[in-house]
Amino acid sequence: MATDLLEPRRPPDGPLEPPGDYGGLHNVFRERYLLRLLVKKELQARYQGSFLGLIWSYIQPLVRFLAYYLVIGYVLGLNRGVQNFALHIFAAMVMVHYFTETFSAGTRSIVRNKGLIQKLSMPREMFPVASMLVSAYHTLPQLVILFVAVFITGWDPTLADVAAGLLGFAIMATFGMALALLFSAANVFFRDFSNIVTTIGIFVTWSAPMIYPFDRIRKLAQGHEWVETLYLTNPIANGVLLFQQLFWIPTTDPTPADPTQDPIPLMPDYLLTRGLIVLAACLVILAFSQWVFSRLEGKFAERL
Amino acid sequence: MNESIVVNGVSKRFTMQYHRTLKQITIAAVRRQPLSETFLAVDDVSFTARQGEAIGLMGLNGSGKSTLLKLISGVMRPDGGTVLTRGRIAGLIAAGAGFHPQLTGRDNVFLNAAILGMSEAETKAKFDEIVDFASVGKFLDTPTGQYSSGMSARLGFAVAAFAESDIFLADEVLAVGDQPFKKKCLQRMAEIKAEGRTLFYVSHSPGSVRRMCDRALVLESGRLGFDGPVDDGIAYLKYDASDARPEDDEIGADI
Numbered sequence: 001m002a003t004d005l006l007e008p009r010r011p012p013d014g015p016l017e018p019p020g021d022y023g024g025l026h027n028v029f030r031e032r033y034l035l036r037l038l039v040k041k042e043l044q045a046r047y048q049g050s051f052l053g054l055i056w057s058y059i060q061p062l063v064r065f066l067a068y069y070l071v072i073g074y075v076l077g078l079n080r081g082v083q084n085f086a087l088h089i090f091a092a093m094v095m096v097h098y099f100t101e102t103f104s105a106g107t108r109s110i111v112r113n114k115g116l117i118q119k120l121s122m123p124r125e126m127f128p129v130a131s132m133l134v135s136a137y138h139t140l141p142q143l144v145i146l147f148v149a150v151f152i153t154g155w156d157p158t159l160a161d162v163a164a165g166l167l168g169f170a171i172m173a174t175f176g177m178a179l180a181l182l183f184s185a186a187n188v189f190f191r192d193f194s195n196i197v198t199t200i201g202i203f204v205t206w207s208a209p210m211i212y213p214f215d216r217i218r219k220l221a222q223g224h225e226w227v228e229t230l231y232l233t234n235p236i237a238n239g240v241l242l243f244q245q246l247f248w249i250p251t252t253d254p255t256p257a258d259p260t261q262d263p264i265p266l267m268p269d270y271l272l273t274r275g276l277i278v279l280a281a282c283l284v285i286l287a288f289s290q291w292v293f294s295r296l297e298g299k300f301a302e303r304l
Numbered sequence: 305m306n307e308s309i310v311v312n313g314v315s316k317r318f319t320m321q322y323h324r325t326l327k328q329i330t331i332a333a334v335r336r337q338p339l340s341e342t343f344l345a346v347d348d349v350s351f352t353a354r355q356g357e358a359i360g361l362m363g364l365n366g367s368g369k370s371t372l373l374k375l376i377s378g379v380m381r382p383d384g385g386t387v388l389t390r391g392r393i394a395g396l397i398a399a400g401a402g403f404h405p406q407l408t409g410r411d412n413v414f415l416n417a418a419i420l421g422m423s424e425a426e427t428k429a430k431f432d433e434i435v436d437f438a439s440v441g442k443f444l445d446t447p448t449g450q451y452s453s454g455m456s457a458r459l460g461f462a463v464a465a466f467a468e469s470d471i472f473l474a475d476e477v478l479a480v481g482d483q484p485f486k487k488k489c490l491q492r493m494a495e496i497k498a499e500g501r502t503l504f505y506v507s508h509s510p511g512s513v514r515r516m517c518d519r520a521l522v523l524e525s526g527r528l529g530f531d532g533p534v535d536d537g538i539a540y541l542k543y544d545a546s547d548a549r550p551e552d553d554e555i556g557a558d559i
Contacts, residue, residue: 009499011306011355012391012470019389020378034418041415045406119402120419121378121393298381301374302318 022123024290025181031123038130042105043137057141061097065090072211082213083252083261084153087146091247092210092240094142095168099176099236100201101135106180107187107197114304124297125290128180132173150251157250160272165246167275171239171282178286185296188303208240215266232268238278245271306390308471308502309353309376313385316346316371345371347526348385355390355470358503360513360534362541363523369506372523373397373475376504391470394420395504396461396477403456405449409440412448413463420467430466437488438462454481465492472496475506490516510538 022028028035047053068089073079082088109127110117117124157165187193209217221227231237245267252265268274320341332338346368353359363369374380374397375387402419403412413434417427435444438459440451448456461477477489493516497503507513513520513534520537522530530540 009470009501011500012308014390016307016310016388016390018378018381018387019376019393020381031418033424034415037411037415037418041404041407041411044411045404048406113404115404116402116419118379119397120416122419301380 020121024294025125028123028125028129035126035130038126039133042130042134057138061093061142065093068211078212081261083256083265084248087149087153087248087251088213088244089210090146090149091244092208094139094146095172095240095243096205096208096210098135098139099172100204101138102132102176103179104197104201105135106131107183107194110184110188110300111304118301118304124300125181125293128184131180132177146247150247153251155251157246161246161250164242164272167279168239168242171235171275171279174279174282174286175235178282178289181293182289185293188300204236207234208237210240213265214241214268218266232274235278235282238275241268241271242275306355307352308355308390310388312350314346314349314375314382314387315344315384316375316380317342317383318345344526346375349528351521351528351531353502355502356500357519358497358505358517360517360520361504361506362513362520362537367523368526369523370397370475373473373506377473389471392421392468393471393473394464394467394469395473396464397473397475403448403460406447408446409444409448409459416463417467422467426468434462434466457481458485461489465496469501471502471504473504514538
């Protein structure tokens with residue numbers, strides 16, 4: 001064995017290159033094996049020392065949902081007039097939660113992995129991407145709950161609804177990833193950014209039609225169209241509405257048995273077209289974030 | 305001649321941040337104190353290493369050795385000049401591996417090897433050798449956070465030393481670890497050198513540099529003070545004049 005080791009190796013025939021230059025996000029997805037290990041590591045770290053483990057991913061959203069549903073639906077009485085208000089809330093919650101998880105875990109990912117980043121060279125975009133994938137993994141239990149709920153309620157989505165749902169998810173993933181990338185780099189220089197993210201997270205919950213239906217915004221905007229336009233520039237609101245188009249609208253009844261309820265829930269016009277434009281805009285923001293990230297990452301090792 | 309590492313006019317400037325909070329910055333501004341002070345950790349260093357060359361990097365503490373190594377490995381980027389390398393790089397920087405304390409030794413080996421560019425199959429093929437070399441024994445499935453510093457240094461060195469690479473960087477590998485392990489490290493580095501990989505070896509021990517390297521670089525407060533034959537480099541540093549005991553000289557205790 002020792003004798004084979006002593007045989008001279010074939011010298012490398014590649015070109016001379018600057019070390020540690022990996023060329024950004026698209027190369028992250030090429031290193032799938034490393035990405036898989038990082039995701040596994042994150043999952044292990046999150047449930048370390050936990051007895052219930054992944055079951056927490058079911059308990060927490062259920063409790064959060066119940067809190068919203070009971071307070072908003074019954075205490076504030078918003079479920080009157082809205083069909084299947086529970087599904088309206090839950091579908092939105094899945095998306096909002098996916099976004100805030102990606103954003104906050106992603107922002108902290110670089111600082112949390114400083115042990116690796118200070119010693120080894122790798123595409124650093126790996127860490128926010130891994131956070132985004134971990135968050136996606138955590139939405140799976142919620143999707144299971146959601147699917148069970150819509151099947152019980154009666155669900156007949158069209159192909160366009162399915163497209164809307166996928167588009168909504170794509171918007172959330174892209175936008176969350178873009179902000180995670182940008183803020184993870186900024187957080188290296190000023191740890192204030194993780195607090196900023198928490199602050200934004202508070203706002204996110206209220207910026208999308210989750211605990212209130214979209215028609216409230218339409219009513220508010222009467223005579224001031226710009227209010228609705230402004231509201232609909234928010235990628236999170238678009239992602240949530242598109243997701244509700246798949247998981248809430250197809251469960252509603254055009255001729256409800258309860259006459260106090262609105263027959264057809266109000267959705268914004270041009271939902272899909274706007275969704276595509278928003279996705280394109282999110283991709284531009286992602287490209288910008290990547291550009292900033294690669295400017296800043298050269299200083300990560302010394303500033304961590 | 306096949307170049308392996310080309311370092312051209314490389315500088316790296318660090319900021320000593322005295323004032324980090326808004327309050328401190330405001331006070332400093334009012335008192336007209338400097339907001340930040342910088343220094344050059346690596347100052348206009350140039351050299352070229354051929355493939356298969358074994359270079360010993362020497363210098364006092366704080367002379368920029370580890371920073372230069374980080375620039376070569378790609379962990380840091382130079383502020384001025386260029387660093388170019390050919391092929392895969394593995395190594396140990398600033399004594400200690402990039403381990404995740406919550407993961408077990410086994411998982412850390414796989415993660416570290418993956419970062420060094422090894423596939424799952426490559427790692428599995430080398431796994432027994434790595435574990436055997438590090439001799440962490442029954443602690444393989446214990447989180448590395450509970451390892452002693454010597455144990456985690458051994459495992460870190462073992463992963464780097466058995467990873468597929470064309471350039472091997474070794475920073476103060478002998479500073480931690482006991483005598484038998486130091487011997488094993490030197491032996492493994494001799495094998496790495498014999499395989500024709502480029503070896504970049506940071507050490508305070510003249511004996512091990514003399515034994516291992518064909519060329520010495522000496523850094524003095526970030527500048528390249530000497531580049532040439534090992535014996536002349538050691539004479540330049542005046543390490544020979546020290547009254548180090550012979551076995552220290554041979555094995556490499558920190559001076």
